[in-house]
Amino acid sequence: xxxxxxxxxLSFFINSAMAQTGNPADNVVKFIDQLGKKIISIAAExxxxxxxxxxxxxxxxxxxxxxxxxxxxxxxxYKDATDLQRTRFMDLYRQFMINTYGPKFKNYNGKRFNVxxxxxxxxFYVAKCEFVPKDSDVAxxxxxxxxxxxxxxxxxxxxxxxxxxxxxxRSEFNSAxxxxxxxxxxxxxAVRVKELKAKK
Amino acid sequence: MTxxxxxxxxxxxxxSSGPSLAQIRNISxxxxxxDEFAVYESEFSTNTQKEIYDPFxxxxxxxxxxxxxxxxNVVEPVxxxxxxxxxKPIRKSLHNFVTNxxxxxxxxxxxxxxxxxxxxxxxSNFLINTTIGIGGLFDVxxxxxxxxxxxxxxxxxxxxxxxxxxxxxxxxxxxxxxxxFGGYVVDRGVDPMGFNLLQIGGSENSVNLxxxxxxxxxxxxxxxxxxxxxxxxxxxxxFDLYATFRSVYIQQxxxxxxx
Numbered sequence: 001x002x003x004x005x006x007x008x009x010l011s012f013f014i015n016s017a018m019a020q021t022g023n024p025a026d027n028v029v030k031f032i033d034q035l036g037k038k039i040i041s042i043a044a045e046x047x048x049x050x051x052x053x054x055x056x057x058x059x060x061x062x063x064x065x066x067x068x069x070x071x072x073x074x075x076x077x078y079k080d081a082t083d084l085q086r087t088r089f090m091d092l093y094r095q096f097m098i099n100t101y102g103p104k105f106k107n108y109n110g111k112r113f114n115v116x117x118x119x120x121x122x123x124f125y126v127a128k129c130e131f132v133p134k135d136s137d138v139a140x141x142x143x144x145x146x147x148x149x150x151x152x153x154x155x156x157x158x159x160x161x162x163x164x165x166x167x168x169x170r171s172e173f174n175s176a177x178x179x180x181x182x183x184x185x186x187x188x189x190a191v192r193v194k195e196l197k198a199k200k
Numbered sequence: 201m202t203x204x205x206x207x208x209x210x211x212x213x214x215x216s217s218g219p220s221l222a223q224i225r226n227i228s229x230x231x232x233x234x235d236e237f238a239v240y241e242s243e244f245s246t247n248t249q250k251e252i253y254d255p256f257x258x259x260x261x262x263x264x265x266x267x268x269x270x271x272x273n274v275v276e277p278v279x280x281x282x283x284x285x286x287x288k289p290i291r292k293s294l295h296n297f298v299t300n301x302x303x304x305x306x307x308x309x310x311x312x313x314x315x316x317x318x319x320x321x322x323x324s325n326f327l328i329n330t331t332i333g334i335g336g337l338f339d340v341x342x343x344x345x346x347x348x349x350x351x352x353x354x355x356x357x358x359x360x361x362x363x364x365x366x367x368x369x370x371x372x373x374x375x376x377x378x379x380x381f382g383g384y385v386v387d388r389g390v391d392p393m394g395f396n397l398l399q400i401g402g403s404e405n406s407v408n409l410x411x412x413x414x415x416x417x418x419x420x421x422x423x424x425x426x427x428x429x430x431x432x433x434x435x436x437x438x439f440d441l442y443a444t445f446r447s448v449y450i451q452q453x454x455x456x457x458x459x
Contacts, residue, residue, distance in 0.1 A: 071233050072240075100437055121243045123236075145244070147236075156240075162455035167245060168447045171252070175443035188439065 024148065025118045025125065031153045032127040032144050035063055036113035043109040057102035065147070065154035066094035072156075073170045077177050085182055092189045099196035109134045123147065124156070252450055253366055260369040264442050267374055271424075276431075279424040291425065293337045298419040300329045300336025302350070305391050309351035313359045321348040349459050354383025358457035367446055375449035 042055045070093035071078055078086065112132040119126045125146040130139040143159035158165045177185045254260065283291070303326040310319035325341040325348055333340040357379050358364075365378030376384065388394035393415050396404045438444040 068233065068236070072237055104433070122239045124240065124243060157244075161452075163448050163451050164244070167451065168444060171447035172438055172440050172443045176440040179440065185439070192439075 025120060028118045028125040028127055028146050028153060029115050032118075032129065032146065033113075033115045035059070035144075035155075036115070036129060036131070039105050039108055040110045040113050043105065053102050056105045057098045060101055060105070061094070061098045063153075063155045064097065065149060065156055066090070066097060068147075068149075068154075068156055069097070069166055070094065072166055073173050075170050075174050077174060077182055081182055085186060088186055089182075089189070092186065092193055095193045096189060096196070099193060103196075103199070112139075125153075252446060253364065254446065255366050256368065260367065261442055263369040263371055264445070266371065267369065268441070270372065275424055276428070279421060279428055282421055283425050283428060291422075294418060295422050295426075296329065296333070296339045297336045298415065298422050299339075300326060300333070301393055301415060302419070305387050306348075306350045306352065309353055309356045309387075310349075312356050313351065315351070318348055318351070321346055322350075349456070351456075352380075352383055353386040354380035354453070355457050357383055358453070364450065364453070367450070375445050377450075377453070380453060 038059060039056060042052055042059070045052055045055075067090055070090045073093070074081065074086075074089060081089065108131070110131055111134050112130070114130050116128045116130060118128075125148075127144040127146060129142050129144065131142055132139050141161055143157075144155050145157035145159065146153055147156055148154075156166070173185070176188075180188075303322050307319050307322035307326065310316075310322055324346055326336075328341040328344070328346070329336045329339060332338075354377075362379050364380070368376045368378060368381055370376050370381060373384075389397045390400075392400045392407050393412055396406060400406065434444050434448075435441060
């Protein structure tokens with residue numbers, strides 16, 4: 001009996017290890033396909049807005065590498081920031097991202113989501129996808145830029161019709177910081193996060 | 201004994217003056233992120249995105265504020281009214297109509313860039329939609345999946361290596377660059393639906409002025425209606441709307457030129 005149990009546990013680990021070590025591009029296809037379809041299925045649920053919003057927020061929080069993105073969008077200001085400012089920014093940025101895009105994606109009820117291709121570019125994966133909203137026949141081209149970190153796939157950027165979310169944010173944040181300074185910018189970010197969280 | 205003191209001194213020196221383990225971890229994490237950012241930027245960032253050339257930012261911001269005020273008070277309410285009170289099939293037909301009228305200039309730019317296939321696809325769209333599509337009201341070519349990319353003279357200049365030049369905000373028209381604004385003037389100058397300086401059709405006024413003005417108004421109404429949601433989102437989310445528009449504009453133009 002003990003041997004049998006050991007065998008089952010072993011085969012389970014071997015299976016999951018094999019799944020992880022399969023073709024990396026196939027893993028990315030699977031990862032993004034599941035993510036896109038999960039978001040669409042949550043958006044299509046009949047549950048109250050707040051429930052859908054919280055589910056999407058949890059999903060986004062699970063897949064994004066918010067530390068990497070926060071670091072990227074702070075750009076040249078990262079080096080000038082104090083340790084305390086960096087820590088506060090990282091934490092606020094994560095909350096800003098999930099609370100800004102959670103409510104938006106909760107309305108992404110779609111007819112179709114397909115991963116068209118995955119290319120590898122110097123350690124990053126680019127998943128090209130199409131999304132067809134429920135009330136339209138026109139496909140929207142979206143790209144997810146993905147990286148494997150510590151054996152786990154994470155999303156670094158979301159590109160809609162050629163517009164990169166993190167590049168746009170970096171440009172916007174750097175401009176705002178050079179106008180009013182990083183301390184004031186972090187204060188504004190904190191206020192925004194508070195407002196986003198309070199919004200039903 | 202001396203050896204012990206010596207080792208103790210070295211250890212205490214390392215722990216007192218050197219970086220802590222946490223600091224070492226932070227430094228190595230920072231280094232690894234910096235390396236990744238460098239690779240990421242070389243793979244994905246547009247050249248202009250890294251350092252957008254905006255020497256007229258001060259005056260640009262003033263014009264941007266003027267445009268914003270005009271848009272919020274006049275243009276956006278008109279576009280919203282148009283969306284709310286015009287049935288979708290009519291809006292779609294209007295979109296097809298104004299898009300179709302812009303195709304000859306787009307096709308010409310494709311040919312100038314040597315993109316013959318795209319030029320032919322664009323011309324086919326124009327011919328099919330103007331005839332079978334009843335003056336362009338119906339996108340028959342699109343339904344037959346004849347795909348094309350729009351081109352303008354700014355893109356043509358970019359294709360032949362002309363850089364963006366300074367970023368500009370043009371009163372009423374919005375974001376541009378010196379290259380793209382020059383391109384816009386050329387396109388409008390030769391277009392029979394614009395100023396028709398080449399006198400296509402016999403004279404500069406081969407298309408009635410009222411028709412040309414109406415076409416320009418409808419084209420921009422259709423464009424603004426299509427941008428109602430993204431612009432509303434940007435206004436809500438952005439910490440610096442001017443910088444957001446600038447970044448989005450530059451990214452879009454670079455992508456179009458690369459296509």
